[in-house]
Amino acid sequence: APKKVAYVINGSLGDQSFYDSGYEGIKKLEKDYDVETKLMECNFDPSLYYPNLMTAARWADVVFVISYGFEEELKSIAEMFPNKIFVNIDTVVEDDKKIISNVDFIEEEGSFMAGVVAGIVTTMTELPGINPEKLIGAVGGDDDIVIRSFVYGYDQGAKYVDPEIQVKTIYVGTWDDPVKGKQAALQLYSQGVDVIFQIASLTGAGVIQAAQEVGKYAIGVDSNQNSLAPGHVITSMLKEVGKSIEFVFKQIIDGTYKPGTLYKLGLKEEAVGLAIDEYTYQILPNETVEKILGIQKDVIEGKITVKEYRE
Amino acid sequence: MKSLNKILTGIIGIVFSLLVGALLIKIQGNSPIIAYKALYDYGLGSWFSITSTLNNSTPLILTGIAAAIAFSSNVNNLGQPGQLIIGALSAALLGYYLPFPGWIGITTIIILSGIIGGFYASIAGVFKKLYKMDEMLTTLMLNFIADYLTIYLATYPFLDKKSYVPATKMIKKEFFLPSFKNLNSSFFIAILIALISYFIVKYLKKGYEWRMMGYNPDFSRIGGCDNEQNLMWVMFYTGFLSGLAGALLILGGTQHRFIKGIGANYGWDGIMLSIVGANGIFETSFFSLFFGFLKAGGVGMEFEVSIPSEFIMVLQATIVLLVVSTRSLVSFYGDKMKAYFKTRKVVKAHE
Amino acid sequence: MNNIIISLIRDSFSSATPILLSALGGTFTFYANVFNISMEGMMLIGAFFGVLGSYLFENWVMGLLFALMSGILASLIFSFFALLLKTDEFLTGIGMNMLALGGTTYLLRNLFNVKGAFISPQIKSLPTWNIPGLNKIPILSDILNNHPFIVYVAIILAFLIDFIIFHTKFGLRLRATGEDQETSRSLGINPNRIKFSSILLSGIFSAAAGTFLSLGYVTLFSENMSNGRGWISLAIIVLVRGRPLGILLMSLIFGFFESAAFSLQNINIPSQITAMVPYIVTIIALFIYSVNKEKILKLKKEENEKIKEI
Amino acid sequence: MSYIEMKNIYKVYPPDVIALEEVNFSLQKGEIHSLIGENGAGKSTLMKILYGLVHSSSGQIYINGNEVKINSPSDAINFGIGMVHQEFMLIPSFKVYENVILGMERTKKFGVINKEEAINELEELTKRYGFDLDLNAVTSDLSVAARQKVEILKLLYRKVDILIFDEPTAVLTPQETEQLFTEIKSMKEMGKTIIFISHKLDEVLEISDRITIMRSGRIVSSIENKNLTKSNLAKMMVGKEVILSVTKKPIEPGQIILKTENLTVDFKQSKHKFLQDINIYVRAGEIVGLAGIEGNGQLELVEAIIGDTQTLKGKIYIDKNDISNKSITERRSLISYIPSDRKKFGLALNASLAENLTMTHHLGNNLSKFRYFINWKKAKFFSSNLLKQYNIVARGINDLPKHLSGGNQQKVILAREFSLDAPFLLLDQPTRGLDVGSIEYVHDVILKMRDKGKAILLISADLDELLSLSDRIYVIRNGTIVAELNPNVHNKEEVGEYMLGGKE
C-alpha cells in the first residue's frame, strides 16, 4: 500500500476554494490511512512547476496534482516514473502510456445550478433589493477558458428559468484584489443587476461585501461562502476537490484503481453542487428552494442536459 | 581586482546574512542546520541540484546585466519585466509559425525576439528623446501594458484551444534547446551574451560612451558623444537582453510556450541583482548564480523542512538587504578605521 | 444610465483614495530626495495591521492605530537600512516590498491560521461620513456622501500638505535638503533627520492608505491586496514632480479610468485591453506634461531675459 | 589672548588623505586675516573644521581662551562663526529670502514661515550694508556676484561676528571685487572679524591685516601685512621663486582659423537676442581675448561655438569649414575646449583618469586600429604619457579625478584638450580658482600652444591675465562686440570702461 502522498499545485493555498479544498482531502488521508503527505506550492511561477513536480515525484508513491499550465511537464515526468501513481485534478492530461489518471469536474453543471438560482431570484421582485429588470451578473477573475466555462453554464441555467434573462460579466483581471472585485460588483449592481455569481477567488470576497453594502445578492464559489454575508449570499457553487481525492485514494487502497482512468464528476457524484443551508432559507422561501432542488434532480437524472463549454 | 573586492565583501555579507537567516529559521521553529542542509542539497548537493541552480540563473544573468548596463549609463530602464515577456511571447509565436529548420530557426528566433524586446524598450527611449519624458515612468507603465497585452494575445488570437490557462501553442520540437543531463544549453547562451556584453561595454567605443554618460552626461556630451543616440542604443541593447531572456525561457525552459505568469519575477530580480552587483557585469552574474541557488535550494527547504514559501521570501529579502548593507558598512567603516590609524600614526610622529 | 455614471464617479473617489494617500506620503520622500519605492509594501503592512488591530479589539480606532504604528515600524526598518547602514535606497525599497509581502502572508498564516484572505465579523470597518447639507443636493450627495471618512481626510490633506511643503519651516528645510543636502548641512540642518521624517511620514501615510483598503473600502485582509497601487502612486508623484494638488488631480483621473475600464467591457472590449487604460492614460498625461514643461521653460527664460534688459 | 585659537589640528580624510598636519592657527578680534596657499594646501579644510562642517581627526579649538567643541554648523553659528563657501551653498530653486532664512526661520504658529517679518528684517539689512538685491528673485536667475551677496546676507542675518570667505573673488569681475572689498571693510568697521581666502596676491595685500600661509597641510608662517610684496608671498607659498609676469614672443599671425559671420542666438518666439550679429575672427598663432562682465553673452558665444545650443543664426567657420550646422561630435575634431565649469563639463569625477583622458580622443582613430573599438593598452599608454608630460600629481592612471586638487584637475583637462591637435582652442576661464603656481603653468602651456600656431580664443574675468596673454581683445556687452582693443595700447581701466559701457 502507498505510504507517501504528495500534493502539487500550480498556485498557492489560501484561495479558499479548490486548492484549499484539495488540501483538506490530503490532510484527511493522513488521518484515515496513516500516510505521510507533503505539499508543494508553485505560487503561479511557471519556473517552479518542473522542479517542484520532479521533487514530489521522486519522493512520493502517489502524486495528486493540480496542473493548470504544466500539463506537458506532468506528462514527461510521469513517463519517468511509470510505476508511481499520478492523479491529475481539474484538467485532463492524456499520456500515451496511460499512466496519469484524471479527475474532471463538470463545472458547467454546478454553474448551471447557480444560474438557475440567480435566474429565479432576479424574477422574485417581492424580495428586498430585487428590481424588475431581468438582469444578472458574474464577476470573473481572469478571462480564461475555465472561467468562461463557468459563465457558460451559468447562462444556460438562467436562460432555462427565463430565456429573457441577460447575464452581464466583468472580468477583473486579477485573482487577489478584493477592492477591485467590489468595484466591479458595484458597477454591475448600478447597472440593474441584482444577483452576482463571483468566480474570482480572493477578488470575489469584494463582490460579497458589495452585495452586503448595497443590499443585493451574491452567489459564492468553490467552498461554502454563505456565512460571509448572511442574508446576501444565497448559495455557493461547490467544487469538492477534497472529496474527489479521498474517492480516488480509496480506490487505490482497494486495488480497484486503474492508471489512465478519466473520472468525470458532476452533480450526480456530488463533486459539484450547491451549498444550501440555513442562510439560503433565510433568504428564499421553502417552495423556491424546493423548485431549485427539483431542477437539480432533473439535471442529475438527465432530463435536462447541460452543454459543456469545450466540445 | 575591484570586482573581486566587490564579490569578497559580498561574500562576507552572504555569510552574515545566512547567520541572521539561521536565527530567523530558529525563531520560526525549525532547525537551521537541517534547513541549510536542504538548501545545500537542493542547490548544490548533486548534479541535478547544480544544474537547477544554473538553469534558474539563466534569465537572471540576462535581465541583471540589462539593468546593470542601463543603470551604469544613467538610463533608468525599469522595463525589464515588460521587455522580457514581450520577448517571450515573440519567441513562442515565432517558434510555432517560423518555417525555418533547426538551428537556423533557433538562431532567428533568439535574435528576432531580442530585437522585438529592444524595440519595445526603445518606445521609452523615443519618448525621452523627443519629448523628454521620464524613462523610469514610461518603462514602468510599459511593464503593465506588456503584461496585459501579452495575456490578451495569449487569451484570444493565439490561444491554444487545448490549454486550460491563457497560453499559446507549443513551439516546434526542433526549436527546443537541448539539455545536457538537465543543464539546459540556454545557460551557455546567457554566459556567452554576458561575455559579449562585457566586451561591448569595455572595448567598444559605444560602450565607453555609455559608461561616461553614466558618470557625467554633461561631460560626455561636451566631449563629443551623442548622448541622445547613446540613450537609444542603451535602451535598445538592454531591451534586447531582456527580450533574449524571454526567448530563452521559451526555447530552453520546460514550458516551450508562452503561458500566463512565465515572466515571474525575473525582470524585477534582475534589477535587484544589478544593484547588489553594483552594476558590474561579472558581479551581477555572480549574484545571479547565487540567487539561482537560493531559488533551487528554497524548493528543498520548503519540501524537506516544510518551511513555508512566504518565509523563504522573507529570508531572501533579508539576505539581499544584508549582503548590500554589509558591503557598504565594510567599506565605509573600513575607510574610517584606516583614517583613524593614519591619524594616530601622524600625530605620534609629531610628538 | 444616470446611475451608472454616478456610480462611476463615486467609485473614482474610492479608487483614488489609497493612491492619493500613499502618494501624499511619498511626496515627502520625493522632496527629500529619498528614492522611495516602498509605498507598495508599506501599504500592505498597514492593511494587515489595520485588520489585526480592528479584529483583536473589535474597534476600528485600534485598527487605525495598529496600522499607523506598523507604518512607523516599517519606516524605522527602511531608515535603518537606508540612512544608518547606507544601503542603496532603491534596493532597500525592493527589500521592504518583499518583506512586506512575505511577512504579512506569514503572519496571516501564523496568527489567523488562514492563507489567502481573512474575513471575520469581528473586524470593524472605518465609519463613513456625510457632508452636512449635501444630502439635499441629489446627485452630488450620491457621489460625495457616505464614503469612509479617510476619503475626506485624504482630500483635505492634499491641500494641507501643499501648504506644509511650500509655506512652513519644515517644508522649506525638506525641499532644501532634497535639492542640495550639503547646503542644508552647511546651515546646521541635519539632512538625515529631515530624510528620516520624510520616510516616517511616507510610512504613516502608506499605512493609512492600506487601512483604507482593508477597513474602509472592503473589510478584510487578503494577500498582496495593495496589488500595485504603491507603484501607481510612485508614478503619479514622479509625473507631477511631487506637487500635492497635482497628485490629487492625477489620483482622481487615474481612479476614474480604473473604474471606467470596467465599463468598457460593456461594449465588448476584452478585459485585458480595458485594464491597460489607466496606464496608457498615465503615459498620455506625462506626454502632455512634458510638452508643456518644455514650452513653459522656454517662455520663462525669455521672460527673465526681457526683465534683465529693462 | 587670541579671539580664536585652533591648536594641533590634524585631518585625515578617509581612507588616508592627510589634509592637515599639526596646524596652529590664531585669529585676533576685528582683523581681516587672509589665508593663502597652493591648491590642496588645506585652507578650505581648516575653515570647514572651524565651521563644524568637517570634523578634525585630532586637535582643539579655543574661543576667547575657552575650549569649545564645534560639532556642526549650528554650533559654529551659535559661537558667531559664519562661512561663505568656495562653491556657493544656495538652493537654486529658492527665492533669495528663502535661501537667507533657511536654517534660521522666523515662524508664526504651527511652524508657518513668517515671510513678512523676514522680508522686513532683510530689507533693513540690505539697506544698512548697501546691497542691491531683489529678495523675491529666484536664486538660479541671479548673477554670480548677486549670489555672493545672498551668501553674505545669510551671515549678516545670523548676526555672526566672524565671517569666513573662501575664495570669494575667484568668480568676480574687478568692479565686483572692489565692491566686495568696500563691503568687507565696512563690516570690519562694524566690529566684525574676517577670514579671507584667495589666490590673488594683489587682493590679499590690499585688504589684509594679517596673512597666514599654508603649504601641503601645514602653516608655513603667519605674518603681519607690512612691507610684503607679491613675489615674496608667492615664494613662501610655493616654496620656490615664481615668475609672476608673462613673457611673450612677438606675434606671427597666420591665416584666419575661427571666423563668425553675423552670429546670432535667440529664442524662437521672442524678438530678444542673446547674441546679436557677432563678427569676430581668430588667426593661427594668436591669442584673442574676450573681455566682458559675466552674463553679457560670453556663455552663449561659447555654447554657439562648441555647438551646445539649438537656436542659432549666422555662420561659424573653423579652418574654412562651415560648422554652423554640425553636431558637437563633428566640431570636436576642430576645437579644443576648456570649459569654465570643470567639474560639470570637464571631467567625470568618478571615472578613472585614463577614461577621462581618453574622452574626445576616442572619436578619432589614434587609439585603435579598428573603427568601433578602443585599444585600452594604447589608451592607457597615452594617458600615462600625458600624466608625465603635464606633471599631474596623481597615483596613476587609475586614480579618480575627485581625489585630485583643483590645479591638477585643470591640468588633466588641459592635457586632454591640448593633445587633441585641433587648430582652434576655446579657453573659458582656464585659471579660475587656481593658485599662482598652477596659473604660471597654465599660462606657460597656453603660450606654447600659441607659438605652435594654434588659434586661441581666451575668455577670462581676470583682466590682468587677459591683457598679459592676449594679442587682441574683443569687448562684449549686451550680446554685441563693442570694441576691438590692442593690449599694448589700452590698459586695464580702459578695457573696464568699455565693459561697463562708459565708452563706445
Ligand SMILES: Nc1ncnc2c1ncn2[C@@H]1O[C@H](COP(=O)(O)OP(=O)(O)OP(=O)(O)O)[C@@H](O)[C@H]1O
Ligand atoms: N572630502 C574629501 N575627501 C577626501 N579628500 C579631501 C576631501 N576634501 C579635500 N580633500 C583633500 O584634502 C586636501 C586639502 O583640500 P582643501 O580643499 O582643504 O584645499 P584648499 O587649500 O582649500 O585648496 P583650493 O585652493 O584648491 O581650494 C587636498 O589634498 C584634497 O584633495
Ligand SMILES: Nc1ncnc2c1ncn2[C@@H]1O[C@H](COP(=O)(O)OP(=O)(O)OP(=O)(O)O)[C@@H](O)[C@H]1O
Ligand atoms: N572620503 C570622503 N570623500 C568625500 N567626502 C568625504 C569623505 N570623507 C568625509 N567626507 C565628507 O566630509 C564631511 C565630514 O566628514 P568627517 O568624516 O569629518 O565627519 P564625521 O566626523 O564622520 O562626522 P560624524 O561623526 O557626524 O559621522 C562630510 O561632509 C563627509 O561627507
Ligand SMILES: [Mg+2]
Ligand atoms: Mg431583476
Ligand SMILES: [Mg+2]
Ligand atoms: Mg579650498
